[in-house]
Amino acid sequence: MQMLRGLSVIGFETxxxxxxxxxAFSTILGKPLPEAFSVASKEEINQALLLAEAAFPVFSALPGTRRAEFLEAIAENIAALGDDLIQRAHLESGLPLPRLSGERDRTVNQLKLFAAVLREGSWVEAVIDTALPDRQPLPRADLRKMLVPLGPVAVFAASNFPFAFSTAGGDTAAALASGCPVILKAHSSHLGTNELIAGAIQKAAIATGMPEGVFSALNGEGAALGQQLARHASIKAIGFTGSYRAGMSLFRTASNDRATPIPVYAEMSSINPVMLLPETLKQNGTAIAKQLAGSITLGVGQFCTNPGLILLLKDETSQQFITALTAALEAVPPATMLNKGICAAYYQAKKKTGSIAGVKILIEKPDEGDAFKGSAALLQVDAADFIKQPELQEEIFGPASLVILCDDHSAMEAALASLHGQLTGSLYGTDGDLQEFAPAMALLSSKVGRLIYNNVPTGVEVCHAMVHGGPFPATTDGRSTSVGADAIKRFVRPVCLQDCPATLLPAALQDSNPLNIMRKLNGQYTRESPAK
Known part of the structure; x- marks a missing residue:
């Protein structure tokens, strides 16, 4: 195992x-790990911020190919960490080794995805409207627009993905790709994992000639360090994945407690409703029950896309399905959760929900909290009671789901209309089902960032078309995604250049199109140059 120093990364130094x-506390061992990690001092935090601010004009001006080389070097360095990285993350997160190996590959691949986006180059959304000097009654100036980076970004590592949503995860990769330096707040559960990956990023920055300050990783208590970063004038945007409480605290600080408010892209809370329609249940109810049970308990339910809500019509077929789902969930053994805080919160949330009027507990398993293990839970409520009690929409972060029984179509539509914003919504239905329940489908679609047909919500593909976001409170900005190529657009803004001298135009807006990117020229997408 690689020796850990327990120090923050400040630019090219520690x-x-x-x-x-x-x-870091290991739920596998049931005790803290022996390595001590120093909390970054106020001076170290300020140094990281100063370095990031100084690095920004240099880093943002680099050609996309140079930033691509940096991201590719990070990917290579993470892969080169080998089993040391996997073993440390296993101890710190409680996640099984195969899951972590797959997540590492996903992290490497999303870095490579952003590198490919940079090499292709069209992500800057270049638009050129050439001058019309003879237009009547007034001439048109030469107008050219593109996306440019915002400035240093504060990224907060997530608890449930020690690789893919943490130190070198999607927020960091997207911010670096856009040309924004990153100051990373390490998650207190993954301090050793963070140090290994932060070292890989630092090594890549030096090897590829990036400016010092392009990346720093700080150890510290969540609220204290997070608020300091959110308030600092050097920080121009925030990327966050975590709880509603912490996300909203950052959002309020960044919106209200600064002279200049900044965007906060926080992924916070989602219960990911699943609509199971009658004809499909008649045909495939048992198979769907097994599939859904696997999704509810996948990763001990610690996914932001965990299916926490199941909507059914109240009939005999639905009762048969609930019986099959209950049996499938009861067969899943308890498993180790990410950390003791999450485990304790799971059992508290489950108990709270089970005590709400009208809620029926379908699975009552022993509390395994002393062993830091989560056991599956299934609860049930009628649609009318669900609608009357908004607290039933609070996320139970763990292997639990709530069945909503609806008397008829209108009850299902009313339940859907009452829903908060979600990351995903799933529909199981035949063609006939989907036609019959079209109004309900439209309601569900209006509440989610990703609508899934005849499949479970767990599993997020890293690609160009993915949307991993949704209306509030799933995220603080439902217009964005934290996964996929478009995640880069969270950390940029549009700038228009009017009658700019040709010698000062950035490459993306030059007539000759030296980057050979797709641009919108006088309203038409093309790679061609303006006609003279």
């Missing part, structure tokens, strides 16, 4: 050893 320490 922080100093501090008196205040943090220790």
């Amino acid at each position: 922080g100093a050893e501090q008196q205040e320490k943090l220790f």
Whole structure:
């Protein structure tokens, strides 16, 4: 196992050893891991911010191919960490080794995806409207527009994905690809994992000639360090994945407690409703029950796309399905959760929901919290009671789901209309089902960032078409995605150049199109140059 120093990464250096320490707790071992990690001092935090601010004009001006080389070097360095990285993440997260190996590959691939986006280059959305000097009654100036980076970005590592949504995860990869330096707040559960990956990023930055300050990773307590970063004038945007409470705290700080508000892209809370329609249940109810049970308990339910809500019509077929789903969930053994805080919160949330008027507990398993293990739970409520009690929409982060029984179509539509914003919504139905329930489908579609047909919501593909976002409170900005190529657009803004001298035009807006990118020229998409 690679030796851990327990220090923050500050540009091309490391922080100093501090008196205040943090220790990662292993739910596998049931105790803190022995390595001590120094909490970044105020001076170290300020140094990281100063370096990032100084790096921004240099880093943002680099050709996309140079930033692509940086991202590819990070990917290579992470892969080169080998089993040391997997084993450390296993101890710190409780996640099984095969899951972590797959997540590492996903992290490497999303870095490569953004590198490919940079090499192709059209992501800057270049638009050229050439001058019309003879237009009547007024001439038109030469107008050229493209996306440019915002500035240093604060990224908050997530608890449930120690690789893909953490130190070198999607937020970091997207921000770096856009030309924004990153200051990463390490998650206190993954301190060793963070140090290994932060070192891989630092090594890549030096090897590819990036400016110092392009990346720093800081250890610290969540609220104290997070609020300091959110308030600092050097930070121009925030990427966050975590709880509603923490996300909204950052959002309020960034919106209200600064002289200049900044965008916060926080993925926070989603219960991912699943509509099971009658004809499909008659044909495939048992198979769907097994598939859904696997999705509910996948990763001990610690996915942001965990199916936490199941909507059914109240009839005999639905009762048969519920019986099959209950049996499938009861067969799943308890499993180790990410950390002791999440485990405790799971059992508390499950107990709270089960005590709400009208809620029926279908699976009552022993509390395995002392062993940091989560056991499956299934609860049930009528649509009328669900609508009257908004607290039933609070996320239970773990292997639990709530069945909503609807008397008829209108009850199902009313339940859907009452829903908060979600990351995903799933529809199981035959062609006939989907036609019959078209109004309900439209309601569900209006609430989600991704609509899934005849499949479970767990599993997020890293590609160009993916949307991993949704209306509030799933995210603070439902117009964006935190997964896929379009995630880069969270950390940029449009700039228009009017009558700019040709010698000052950036390559993406030059007449000759030296980058050979797709541009909108006088309203038409093309790679051609303006006609003279």
